[in-house]
Amino acid sequence: MAGQNISDIIEAYLKQILAEQQQIEINRSDIAAQFNCVPSQINYVIKTRFNQQKGYWVESKRGGGGYIRIEKLHFSDVNHYIDRLLELISSRVTEDELQIFLQQLYGNDMITKREAQMVAVLADHQTLNIDSRSAEETLRANLLIALLNSLRYQRM
Template sequence: MTGQNISDIIEAYLKQILAEQQQIEINRSDIAAQFNCVPSQINYVIKTRFNEQQGYWVESKRGGGGYIRIEKLQSTDLDEYLTRLLELVGTQITEQDLQMFLQQLYDNQLLTKREAQIMAIMGEHKTLNVSNQEAEETLRANLLIALLNSLRYKRS
C-alpha cells in the first residue's frame, strides 16, 4: 500500500464491502477507530468518494445510534441512467468532476479504459486552453453532455 494515503485505504475498504453487498451501514466512530483516524476523516472520504456522480447514495443519521448508509446505485435502464447523469452535469463542470463521471462510465462498462483516458485528456485545463474558468467549465460540460448523449444512440 505504498503511496496510498488513509483516505485511499478507507475508500478501498468500503468499496471492497460494496462489491459484495449492494448496501452497507457503518458507524463512523467504529471505522475511524479501525483505521486509527479521526471521525471527520471518514466524513471526508464519504463526501468526496461516495456521491451521486460516482454512483452512490449516502444517507446518514447522527447521534448515539447514528449510522452512515452507503448504497451503490444501479439502473436497469441505460437511458434512465444516462438521463440521470445528464441531470447531474449541469451547465459547468470541473476537471475533477469530469474524472468522477468518466470513472463511473468506465466502472459501468460504458467506456473502455482508453476511451475514458482520451476523454479525460480532452477535458484537461491545458488541452482546453481557455483563459476564462467559467467558459472552460462550460466547454467541459458540453463535451461530457455530447459524450453521454452519444452513448444513448447506436451509430451505424
C-alpha cells in the same frame, strides 16, 4: 498497502464490504476507532469517494444512535443510467469533475480506457486554450452532455 494513505485504505475496506452486500450501515465512531483515525476522516472519505457522481447513495443520521448507510446504485438500463448522470451535470464542469464522470463511464463499460483518455485530453485546459475559466467549464459541460447523449443513441 505501502504507499496508500488512510483514506485509500478506508475506501478499499468499505468497497470490499459493498462487493458482498447491497448496502452497508456503519457507525462513524466505530470505523474511526478501527482505523485509528478521527471520525471526520470517515466523513471525508464518504463525501469524496461515495457520492452520487461515483454511483453511490449515502444516507446518514447523526446523534447517539447515528449511522451512515451506503448503497451502490444500480440502474435498470443504460438510458436510466445516462439520465442520472445528465441530472448531475451542472452548467459548468471542472477537469476534476470530468475525470469522475469518465471514470464512472469506464467503470460501467460505457467507454473504453482509451476513449476516456482521449476525451480527457480534448477537454483539458491546455487543449481548450480559453482565457475565461467560466467559458472553459461551460464548454466542458457541453462536451460531456454531448458525449452522454451520443452513448444513449448508439445503444438504442
